[in-house]
Amino acid sequence: MFATDASRVKALRLEALGDPVAHIAFLDTLEAAQAQPEEFWVDRTVAAALSDQAAQFVAEENSVWIGSVTVLHREGDRALLVAVYVRPQSRGGSILNQLVAAAQTWAERQGCRELALEVHEDNLRAQAAYRKLGFVLTGEASDGANGRELEMVRALPSAV
Template sequence: MSFAVRRVAPGEWAEVRALRLRALADPVAHLAFLDTLEHASEQPEEFWQDRTRNAASGDQAAQFVAVSEDGDWFGTATVLDNRDRPGAGLVVGVYVADGYRGAGAIEGLFDAAATWAGQTGRAALYLEVHVDNHRAQRAYERCGFVRTGEITTLDNGQEYVMVRSLTTR
């Protein structure tokens, strides 16, 4: 399968919205996201335009997408400033659509995120993964993330904190 991984462009808000709604419709979305399909569906166009514009440029946030050769947007990962850990990024909104899993997209998304984060002076990427989301945990470990030993409690339950150092990869 041929696909490209790249940062979103400012005008691609409709595609960003469609991919987010696709992710929130996934059967395990309740383990992976703190948002719901209903809530995200109610957001106005301006919300998606601002979100996309903020993720498309600058060094505060970046959203990366995996796009198939026929134009299907099927994967995403976003890096934000990690407020709890200065000098690190926080990866959120990770998703690869069923049917594309196992084809290298998750690795491509994380590599793009790591490259961008390193270029913007970050030394590590952190993420949180639900303790019951074993599929995601395995994927993150394949991509160089390791558990820190910390567990956070969010509205959807407990999550492991994982880190990927950018200085040793």
Template sequence: MPDAHVRRVFATDGGRLRALRLEALGDPAAGIAFLETHDDAAARPSSFWDERAAGAALSASAAQFIAEVGPTWVGTVTILIPEPGSADYFGRIRQAGTALAVAVYVSPAHRGQGILDDLFSAAAEWARAQGCDTLILDVHTENARAQAAYARLGFRATGGMIDGDNGREMELARALA
């Protein structure tokens, strides 16, 4: 299988971003891995996806990375850098130097080929360049596949747990230095 190329999304990638998100939300683990449903995402207008792509391409506090094999998008991760002292998507107050990884997905046919490693490498490099020293993510306590993948990437449980709309989530972190 050809190597994947990882890059930050372009501001013009709204339609492709939508298609990959809908694919991800169709995954059997999506119900515990994402904070929205396929139907909710599908109902959003194209202007929403265009604005999301522009923000993920140009912002200094959010970036989305995609992996592509030829013309096909096969994976993604989004990095959010919350304002220090502000609440994240679960209402937790975040400190300076913290970046959050969300919306992680690799197409089933491309799993186990290093694409997740490449996505997180690019994401970590960008977060470091923004002044972050810690990368944090949340994973559902019942999502053993994702937990194993994140452990392989150096993430460790912080002891933080939260009950979200999809059930119990555990916080994982890894140093970026």
């Protein structure tokens, strides 16, 4: 990803925030994201492309971005998946698996031993998709701005 991709990053993020379950899937709102200046999107894109603490991966089909995941590594041996989105017409196939695999490879290079994520307790579709990818509920939960979030983790092959 390059700074020149900022408009595409913005467009995909706005699409994700317009999803019917965005209110339980994202901490951001469509209105807040639309109000951000263009430099915000350039900074966000550059940070995801050049940082050793965050990376954004995008799925593309026929030159159209159809999904994205961001992975964060702040400290320790755990990476956190956030901002996961796959266009509705592309769900149910291998796109999510490919995005998570790319995030996993990056996390392993950072020395991580597991991937973690938080999913809203009411987002059953996402929970099922993550279970298919080997994520398991840890029993940990937190109450955030959009409600109760359940923690799920998946050990990385390098940790097994």
